[in-house]
Amino acid sequence: MSGKIAVSTQIMIIMIMVMVTTASAQPLRGWKGSGGWGGGSQYQKMYDVKTVGVVTGTIESVETFMPVRGMSIGVLLILKTEDGMIAVHLGPVWYIERQDIRFDKGDTVEARGSKLMFDSKPAIIAAEVKKNEDVLRLRDENGVPHWAGSEIAGQAH
8 A cells, every 4th residue: 555655646746747847848928028129120220320419408207108109118308408398218118217317307417319300399319318427328329229238130239
């Protein structure tokens, strides 16, 4: 009788091990990638190094937005400048919320990036934003976003 219990216990242990191994080998679910913020995305292609400029202003609001349908949500600043209002696109929420610098209404900032018209309004896709002595670096000199890593569309940078 004790031999039967030992064998059935061993079989039970083996079955549990197989179930645990099978469960842990399941494909990853919910993988979202860059959410459309990657280097080869439609939105990334809007960054043009030939239109890089600097704007300085006071933050009127910090908002979220979806740059292109289907993308994950991003963060932008609405700046009041001498020339009027301009939206400063920072990057994806999942990246911006992990940075040490914080932006609030009333802060004076300087943003450098690619100037463009976005939804028929002036905007800048920021490469960096300075607030006092702090600098949030978002893109390299070619406009490649820091959250995209060092390899974009098969090209090492």
